[in-house]
Structures are given as C-alpha cells and as structure tokens.
Amino acid sequence: MSSEVGDAERALHRRMGLACAAATAAGLPGRFRVWEDGGLLAVLATDPALGFLSTVSGVTPETLPALDVLLAGWEPTVLTTGDEVPEGLVRAEDRLLAVRRLGEPPEADPGVTEGDDVVDVLLAGYEVTGVVAAFVAAEHRVPAMRRFLLVEGGTPIAAAGMTVHGDVAVLGGAATLPAHRGRGAQSRLLRHRLRVAADAGCVLAVATARAGSVSAANLGRAGFRRYRRSAWTKP
Numbered sequence: 001m002s003s004e005v006g007d008a009e010r011a012l013h014r015r016m017g018l019a020c021a022a023a024t025a026a027g028l029p030g031r032f033r034v035w036e037d038g039g040l041l042a043v044l045a046t047d048p049a050l051g052f053l054s055t056v057s058g059v060t061p062e063t064l065p066a067l068d069v070l071l072a073g074w075e076p077t078v079l080t081t082g083d084e085v086p087e088g089l090v091r092a093e094d095r096l097l098a099v100r101r102l103g104e105p106p107e108a109d110p111g112v113t114e115g116d117d118v119v120d121v122l123l124a125g126y127e128v129t130g131v132v133a134a135f136v137a138a139e140h141r142v143p144a145m146r147r148f149l150l151v152e153g154g155t156p157i158a159a160a161g162m163t164v165h166g167d168v169a170v171l172g173g174a175a176t177l178p179a180h181r182g183r184g185a186q187s188r189l190l191r192h193r194l195r196v197a198a199d200a201g202c203v204l205a206v207a208t209a210r211a212g213s214v215s216a217a218n219l220g221r222a223g224f225r226r227y228r229r230s231a232w233t234k235p
Contacts, residue, residue: 005081005227008099008206009057011168013041016053018163019139020045026138029131038066044074049131052077057229059084071234078232089232096216098207098224102169105198106191111150118147121159125175140173148192150185158185162193169197171207174215187218194222 013034020032020043030047040063045053054076059067064084071078078086079095119137126136140147140161150158160174171193176185190207197205209215211228220226 004099004101004204004225005097006058007168007204008097009041009081011165011170011204011206012097012172012208013043013057014165015163015170015172016043018142018144019135020053022138022142023135026134028134028138037070039063040066040070042070042076044076047131050135053135055079059086075234079229080232081227081229086232088234090235092231092233094211094231095229096209096211096213096219097227097229098209098216098219099227100194100205100219100222100224102194102198102203102205105195108195109150109188109192111152112189112192113149113151114147115149115156116147117156118149118159118161121149121156121177122161122173122175125159125177127178136173146193146196148189148196150189152180158189160186160189160193162197164197164200164202167202168204168206169193169200169202171197171205186215187222190218190222 017034020034024032030045033044035042039058040056041058042056043053056070056076057079059080067086077092078089119140122136122140123133144163146162148160149156157180158176161172163170174186174189194205207219209219
C-alpha cells in the first residue's frame with residue numbers, strides 16, 4: 001500500500017469515527033464501533049440497514065495475518081487496495097478510492113455558500129429514508145463538518161460536506177436535487193471544496209465513489225488518482 005493510500009484510508013477512518021459517534025449520540029438503532037487493531041481499520045454498525053458501513057480496511061501484507069482474528073464473530077466487507085487475497089473470503093462489488101495531491105487548487109465558486117440547509121438538500125438528493133436518512137443527517141450535523149450549498153436563482157440545488165483530518169480533507173457526502181442533475185453541479189462543488197481544503201492547509205484530498213459512476217468520472221476529471229478497492233465478504 002502506498003503512503004498516499006494509507007493516509008487516505010486513515011483519514012476516511014477518522015471521518016467514519018465522527019459519523020458513528022454522531023449516530024450513537026442521536027440514538028440511532030444498533031451499535032456503532034470504530035477502532036484499529038494491529039494496523040487494520042475496522043468499522044462496525046449492527047443495524048441491518050447500515051450494514052454497508054461495516055468494513056475492514058488498511059489491509060497490507062503485514063496486517064493480513066491479523067485479519068482472521070479480527071473477523072471472528074462478525075461479517076464486514078474487507079477492502080484491499082493491493083494484491084492481497086484474504087483467505088476464505090469471496091469477491092464482492094469493488095469500491096473506489098480517489099486521492100488528489102493539492103498543488104494549485106481551482107478558484108472558489110461564487111455560487112457556493114455554507115449553510116444549514118445542507119442536510120435537507122442531501123436527503124432529497126439521495127432520496128433515502130428511515131435509518132439511512134437519520135445516519136446521513138447525524139453525520140452532516142457534527143461540528144467538524146463543513147457544509148456547502150450550490151445556489152442558483154436563490155434556490156439551493158446541490159449540497160456537499162467536507163471534514164479535515166490533519167492535512168487530509170475528506171470530501172464525503174454530495175448530492176444534487178433530481179430536477180437539477182446533469183448540469184455540472186457536483187463538479188462545481190468538488191472544485192470549490194478543493195479550494196477550501198487548500199486554504200485550510202491540506203495537502204491531500206480524498207473521496208470515495210462507486211466504480212463506473214458519474215461521481216467517479218467527475219473525480220477523474222478533477223485530477224484525482226483513482227484506486228480500485230477490491231471488496232471481500234464471507235461466502
């Protein structure tokens with residue numbers, strides 16, 4: 001694993017720690033735990049609706065021997081960015097890790113502002129309800145979250161979040177209202193957050209996406225190096 005990927009995964013893990021702590025404080029169902037064990041980065045969410053959060057990352061040839069012990073008694077998705085093949089697991093749908101070094105950042109977007117309407121726009125854009133919506137809302141209300149709105153004609157049409165962990169910015173959580181999709185809103189929010197991250201002293205920006213998605217394409221156009229994360233689960 002490159003140092004760039006390692007820094008990115010640790011920042012994502014710290015971001016998930018904030019999100020899960022917020023979910024616990026908000027009284028969401030189930031149990032949440034975020035921890036490190038022998039260099040492996042683990043996240044547990046026991047409610048079935050949030051099972052996609054349960055992951056183990058930070059897998060390297062050095063940490064691979066500890067994986068069997070860590071997996072005893074639960075069934076997370078194991079994410080690898082190298083050639084590691086966890087014994088006894090089968091491939092699932094891959095995920096994408098995007099990383100960009102912050103050199104000369106883009107200009108700030110005058111149409112983007114920071115505001116408290118972000119959660120409403122995100123939930124409408126994601127079109128989620130129930131426990132998943134409650135988790136998104138809890139995560140994007142933590143004090144450390146920078147909340148951005150793209151406004152057109154006085155109306156918020158897209159939203160995104162960002163947290164800073166040391167000198168790494170995690171650009172997580174972005175959505176556009178259905179009626180305004182396909183017009184470059186997410187690319188504008190992405191470029192604006194890169195500017196804000198650089199101004200905050202960050203040297204690295206990190207995001208995740210589904211492989212082959214519009215978000216993945218936007219990240220590539222914005223200069224992100226995209227790493228495929230192989231996903232593994234118990235058969």
